[in-house]
Amino acid sequence: MPLLELAARFMRPLLAWIEATPVHVLLVCFILFILLGLACFWLTYYRLQLFVLLHLVAPKPRPVIPSEKTYITSSPSGKPTTARQLPCWYDRWLAERRLQEQKHVRPQEAYPAPDAGSIEPAELRLSVVFPAYNEEDRILPTLEEAVEYLDKHIGRSTTAKGPFSPSSRRHQRGHSSAAKSNAEPGGYEILIINDGSKDKTVEVALDFAHKHDLHDILRVVTLVKNRGKGGGVTHGLRHVRGEYVLFADADGASRFSDVSKLIEGCEEVIDGSFRGVAIGSRAHLVGSEAVVKRSALRNFLMRSFHLVLTILTPPATSRIRDTQCGFKLFSRESLPHIVPYMHAEGWIFDIEMLMLAESAPATPVLGSDGGVIGTSPGIKVAEVPIEWHEVGGSKLNVIQDSIKMAVGLAVLRASWMMGVYRRRLT
Template sequence: MGAACCAGAAVAGGAGPTSLLDGTIWGFVSALPIALYHYYPHVALGLVTLLAAATSTLYLAVVWLTPVTKTSSRSELSYVSPASAAPQPLPSLLDDAEEVQLSVVVPAYNERERLPIMLRETVEFLESLRREKRSLVQGSDEADANVAASAGEEHKDAQTVRKALYDPLETYEIVLVDDGSRDGTHEVALEFGREHGVEVRVVRLVKNRGKGGAVRHGVLHSRGSLVLFADADGATRFGDVSTLSRALAHILTPRGHAMVVGSRAHMVKSDAVVKRSWLRNLLMHSFHLLLTLLLRPPTPASLIPAFLRRKDGCARGEQRQRLPVQPEIKDTQCGFKLFTRPTAKLVFPASHIDGWIFDVELILLAQAASNLAMQSKPPCMPSQQGHGQGECKGLEGLALPIAEVAVHWHEVGGSKIALLTDSVRMALDLVVIRANYGLRRWQPPPPAL
């Protein structure tokens, strides 16, 4: 479980002084090198040389640690299914035509034992909706759809997404991405599809890429108006997709953008967390701290008591219009996230991280796309319906709102995470994300317009 931050600005724009106090402190600090050079020129030159060498070393380290973009082989751009043993070409997320209401993307690496349980729960739930002619939101509060649609003109993408949410579920797909497994995971998935008469599209990656790479590959070749990725261990109750769907229906923008994150933050004091080893809990809290420091560092003004600060614009007697801010996401790492197709088109093609920490980059990219849209057209962003309550509180006016929704989760044995080595890799990937977007080596996504 992690603590994501409102770090879209780190991707979308520069990080200059945020208040008069910050500007004053920044001006004082920037004057120190000039004074040092005036009185001690040799010391100043020595420090500049050391700083240049350290900066160059750090830059080279970032370049070395940055993952290389992997290209897909011909076999990885095809799938097999119970209905077709011959490889068929995969579709593209960037295609305009949606063919199913929901795509469920399941990344799997050596999941022969755990996968059938997850697939069974998934299929049983989705088939029950289809059999009983219920929608993904299970027909709750249909009036919301009409109110939201009448609040302003909706783009056709938003209409398609809303239809997928509120119409009885008729079409869905399961995309199983076998991430270089060696235990016959793909065979288990195909056998499950044959036994249950379900279309399971199996994509096999030649080499293990990591969870992030597998999820990206599956989403980029999905067909749904809605795209859910879910872990193969079945730790999250699949029926909670309806909870995520209801939240997404409330925050859906007129351009069809929204993202809902399953969260285990409410379980932080439960037995499932408290009774884990002290090392695992220590690493979890250290991850929270590092994530906050790297992606949402405190400013000087934020460290000074409020009564010493001056109000923005009071020097000129003017008032600034503040853009809406995405509330903090408390759990970034839960493997249960729901995207609209327009949102998936923005964030997944722009993502880079293949490892465990890829969720953080997706949230950053979504926030960046939202910030860029609001900066370009701040007065024109209409508010969405239902933002004022529960998990949707504080999302009013965002161009790409991200809701965090509590889900039912339980510990499942057989985790593929190597506690120490993967924790170090995750910490390094956080630095890589922050550095590459800060240095503009990685480009932000298009605005969510």
């Protein structure tokens, strides 16, 4: 039989080698073979144990409660409105993605470039997301600074075209899979994500909105159960309507007018699919009075965390000098490649956002004439120096939260490497 002949053909040389080999050499080979087998077995066993352990400890965001998809705002009467439904590009994206998976359509067939990057057009120029937890004493100056700047440089009309207009680079680029209108959206919105505050954060924000006639411009979304800063930001990003989306800390530590620098930085790195990210950076302040006045312990922990970050994160993310600054801006088209895959809801969420941007699907690179000259993997991130100052009342416990962040980063990185987290529906 051909099969037996084939087996014999391979066995004859092996048997001849065994007969010609000294017994002690065969014994050594046998022992090495057993050791190699045991090593493979234990490696597989421990990988399986690690995989199961990561499944148990890796963060898994809780489902959204229906009331968390609503908002309240101020009214001319001075009383808060009843709950209104939030717009949600994420729900539409999720429905399209599920339909795509049910039909077993490959992403590259459903969306030419890049994968699963569908998002409805912007209605406004800029969306600003402020995550807030017990911020009644700090949020008012932040809102005053933000609204003063936004009114001056953007305006409230959804059709107005102010001096804040993005550079022509974004609106003159051609892209066959995304027909961009020449008309730029105007106006802005402010989303305050109240992360289960127990103080008067909501009342302070709505009173400010009433005094400044920000009816339906400033919206307050209340999370029934506290998620953490990352969870609040992610929730807010699911409901934005802006062409650009900024999230900023409610304490006002960053100078709000630096949003114009982030817009310019985002424009510099934006790709052929209009994806780009710009992040505020305080790295240039190292050695300045603002940093030197910090305790030696806090500065030591900051440097130690950055070392861990460099070791555990992929190349592009590890080169970023300040990942934790709460002042980051995204182009609208970058959101579907980041927001749906977020898991971290604590302080470490910034790093997951940056890693997701780095690992996003490739997109065409366009030349000055609009022609495709190649492809570029990932979403480029611009690190932009901004003005920053220390604000009292921080909820960060330096020692405890530094340890949590280091452990959280290790779990996060291992979960992505081991396949516990993947670019799939969550």
